[in-house]
Structure formats: structure tokens, C-alpha cells
Amino acid sequence: MIMLYHAPGTRSFRVLWMLEELGVPYELQMLDLEQQEQKSAPFLELNPMGKVPTLVDGRTKLTESAAICAWLADRFPEKGLAPAMDATARPDYLRWMFFAPGCVEPAFTEKLNNYATDPRQAAWGSFDDVIATIGPAVDQGRYLLGKAFCAADIMVGSVVRWGVFAGLVSDPALLGYNERLGKRSAHQLACEIDSELVA
Ligand SMILES: N[C@@H](CCC(=O)N[C@@H](CS)C(=O)NCC(=O)O)C(=O)O
Incomplete structure (x- = not known):
């Protein structure tokens, strides 16, 4: 188990x-x-x-x-929830899986705490570059890999959702992505379970 x-x-x-x-x-x-x-x-x-x-x-x-x-x-x-090893989408999937903790999370943390490392030195670049990288990928109703939701959407999406909640995100593509993610039944169920655990 x-x-x-x-x-x-x-x-x-x-x-x-x-x-x-x-x-x-x-x-x-x-x-x-x-x-x-x-x-x-x-x-x-x-x-x-x-x-x-x-x-x-x-x-x-x-x-x-x-x-x-x-x-x-x-x-x-x-x-x-992950493209197979030999699928053409596998490299992009891996890229987003690593991009989430490697770039999205530190960039959002900096933004929330109102500081910024020199983007040429910071492995995550800058908050604006991270937003500009995610935006086109999730525009027009897409998930990161297109129509199919995958585990990378959980990793990138959970930080985006946190950023929207914290008022850090105004990019329309990310706001739409955030809304789509929030409507997923598995997400709603997980939210219910998590909030019952707080109570
Ligand atoms: N990089 C870790 C971060 C995990 C993490 O920071 N967890 C926090 C809660 S959000 C924690 O357990 N904090 C307790 C502590 O550090 O004492 C991951 O993505 O799993």
C-alpha cells in the first residue's frame, strides 16, 4: 500500500x-x-x-x-499521466517536471518575498521570464503538453495556483490555466481531503 x-x-x-x-x-x-x-x-x-x-x-x-x-x-x-519513454512528448514532459522545482518555485518565492537574484546568476532566471515561458504553453485552453493533462501540470500548476492565490500572477494565459486546473475533479477532491485534515 x-x-x-x-x-x-x-x-x-x-x-x-x-x-x-x-x-x-x-x-x-x-x-x-x-x-x-x-x-x-x-x-x-x-x-x-x-x-x-x-x-x-x-x-x-x-x-x-x-x-x-x-x-x-x-x-x-x-x-x-506521463508520456512513455519513447513518446515524442517525453522530453518536453521531463523539461516541465524539472522546470517546476528548478525555476518556477524559486522565482515565485523571490517574487513573494520581494527580492531578486541577478537573473544571469540565478538558475531560475527571473519571475517575468518564468511567466513568459509558461504562458504560451498553457494558452488557449492547453495543458503543458497540449490537450493531455500530465504530472507536470501538477508540479507547475500547483505553484501557479499558489501564485494566483497570493496575487502574484496577472498573465491571462496563466489565469485561464489556473481556472482549468481548479475545475478538475481530482483537484477538488484533494482540496476537500486536505481542508478536512486542517479542521
Ligand atoms: N523540495 C521539497 C520541499 C518540501 C517542503 O518544503 N515541505 C515543507 C512543507 S511545505 C515542510 O515539510 N516543512 C517542514 C520543515 O521544514 O520543518 C518538495 O518539493 O517536496
Whole structure:
């Protein structure tokens, strides 16, 4: 059984959303971040960073939301959330999977906290360049790979959704993308589960 070490209202939501998109059985193991349960010795054995999400599936132990979503997509190929190894869309899929934690997340974090590293030095470039890169890809009702939703939409999309919520995003293509993502039933279900866990 897939076990997700989880805390509500965190980046672990990405994996919860992914699991709901897959529609596979899983269990949640809740961690109280206020109580520092993520820093307990047994949990640090699973994730030396002491963070959620962390996933255990049989002998597999995995940390980092992007790695977890990529692994889950490949573990259940029949669910169609990642292009196959030999598919023409695979390189673009990988690019977006890495672009999310490598560029989107740090650029959005800088913007939220009102600072900017020299974009020539920053691996993520600038917030404006990140927006200008995502925009055309998700314009006109598209997901990142076109018509088909994939795991990269969870990774990029969850940061975009957070950015819209925080008032950082005004690009019409991203606002439309955000709306499409929010209408997905798996996303809505994951939101319901996550908010019940907060209550
Ligand atoms: N790069 C990690 C980030 C995970 C992360 O920062 N998780 C936060 C919650 S959003 C956490 O567990 N914080 C608790 C702590 O650092 O003590 C990923 O994408 O999985």
C-alpha cells in the first residue's frame, strides 16, 4: 500500500492531488509540523530533510514532490499521466517536471518575498521570464503538453495556483490555466481531503 507522509496545507498537497488523479489506493500518515514530528529520528531516516511529502511504497522510499509525482506517473503508466519513454512528448514532459522545482518555485518565492537574484546568476532566471515561458504553453485552453493533462501540470500548476492565490500572477494565459486546473475533479477532491485534515 502506498503511504504518503503528509501535512495539510503544504507542498505535500501535490502528491495528494497526484494520487487522486491516479485513482489508486493510498493511506495518509499525518505529521504535525507544529509539534516538529517531521524532525523525529524515525522520520529523518525516511527523509533527512525532515519534510513532507515523503512516500513509502513497499521497499521504495521517496522524497521531493517532483520526484514522487514522476515516480508515481511511471509506476502507473496505464493512467496516462506521463508520456512513455519513447513518446515524442517525453522530453518536453521531463523539461516541465524539472522546470517546476528548478525555476518556477524559486522565482515565485523571490517574487513573494520581494527580492531578486541577478537573473544571469540565478538558475531560475527571473519571475517575468518564468511567466513568459509558461504562458504560451498553457494558452488557449492547453495543458503543458497540449490537450493531455500530465504530472507536470501538477508540479507547475500547483505553484501557479499558489501564485494566483497570493496575487502574484496577472498573465491571462496563466489565469485561464489556473481556472482549468481548479475545475478538475481530482483537484477538488484533494482540496476537500486536505481542508478536512486542517479542521
Ligand atoms: N523540495 C521539497 C520541499 C518540501 C517542503 O518544503 N515541505 C515543507 C512543507 S511545505 C515542510 O515539510 N516543512 C517542514 C520543515 O521544514 O520543518 C518538495 O518539493 O517536496
